[in-house]
Amino acid sequence: MFRTLALYLLLPAGSALAASPVFDVHVHLRDGATSLQAYEAEVAKAGIELSGIGAMWFGGPHQARAGDLEAIRAGNDSVIALAAAHPEVLPIATVHPYDGQAALDELARVAAAGVKVLKLHAHTQQFDVDDPRVEATARRAGELGMSVLMDNAAILPGDNQKLFNLAVRVPGTKFIFAHMGGLEFRFWNILVLARTADGFAMDNVYFDISGPVLLAAGSPLEDEFTWTLRNVGIDHILLGSDYPQISLEKMAGALEQLDLTDEEKARIRSGNARRLFGL
Template identity: 75%
Template sequence: MQRLLLLVLMLLTGGAAASGPVFDVHVHLRNGEASLQEYLADVEASGVELSGLGAMWFGGPHQARQGDLDAIRAGNDSVIALARAHAQVLPIATVHPYDDAAAIAELERVAAAGVPVLKLHAHTQRFDVSDPRVETLVRRAGELEMVVLTDNAHVLPGDSEKLFNLVVRVPGTKFILAHIGGMNFRYWNILALARTADGFAMDNLYFDISGPVLLAPGSPIEDEFVWTLRNVGIDHVLLGSDYPQMGLGAAVDALERLDLTEAEKEQIRRGNAARLFGL
């Protein structure tokens, strides 16, 4: 009966039936202000109450490649300017780990400009997560009190395993793993066992559920997906859209359809992001 009432409400409103404001942690604004206005229009049409968004400039055809230092700096400056013009925008910058000292210098520059999040994407930026240069970079990000948001769609073999080891080696840095392992989300249930070891809390690890959350409701994997969210810790789960590839309205609709309590959904919609980012 509860699911039927929720479905009726969604049909009547024509959009997401969220019970409160939402922070979208994963938004690609490839054309700056123009992309932001398109995103906001899409959110408004979905009926979602938006509290804020984490905005990055690169994604799809716009990548931060090794050695492309001027383009990376310009892209980072674009999201910094966007955040200064719009209070609800949380700027997310990027560098390429293989740029060594230049990557560290750019990381320090954007941190000084108030950027709280570094985004990395091993698949599209073409680097190996297990490379020592990646550890050096994310360790420095933690020292600068930046959160590291990194892709975890498990497109590359060993993606989740390599990220697990990276998070363990760098406990002073907070990580958000985007897409919670993709369809390999089951892997992350290992945290329930890993945390039974002394000193192995891994409290520095968070998950963005953009992508897989759309597939879970009403599917054979729904119970396992909800079970996974509780095993990794509901207080460490964040909602993202991965716009423009996917919209926030669809992500919110999917979250509302999962068999979670209202308190759990509120944490995922906004509460956890507010705590993590000090909003």
């Protein structure tokens, strides 16, 4: 069970960032405890209270390539060990879908160790979301009680559409689409129409808004972005930083600029993540 970190500086009364704690669902800790210490110091300096950290070793210079089974296992073990030593950390593991049964075996192993989230990244891992092996991996993750965090920055053609179809084909798995389509976030308003069809509740889709929230806040897109968040469902929106690429201070500050109620912001900052991960 997570302990809320008392790692924040007091801000002036009424400060938006001090309003409620933040569960940062998207943190890359490439150097383990050293990265965690640097991240927490940065967050504390910004005056942000943390309620949890979704941490992964995978990303940037550390990629999970097909066939590199030993490196993937070692990386997963490193974040599992980090979480064991730091209860604020929610470990996020990875596999490569093209490793077939070996990937499914690794999923079972990390799930048994308490991992609740699997991260997959089609662009950097160089796989096609439409490949049947991706569906098999996502399906098995759901069977093991794991959510699947997938990159959704719309870097590759058809990114949004392929992820939509994957979520439809695997309704028993909860998906978190990171970056919410980037500047193609408009696509996800299709959920309003999809939900009018029988069997298309799409309640298994969540969004990490790291990235586009920073671009939308204070821009001509801000009203449309806020409208999209409400269309897909505030209860399905999560806040991530994508640290070290972007700071949590910037992401949380951008969220505060949006014309949302305090209750909606509190759910996005922490409440939705804690409910999704059963904390």
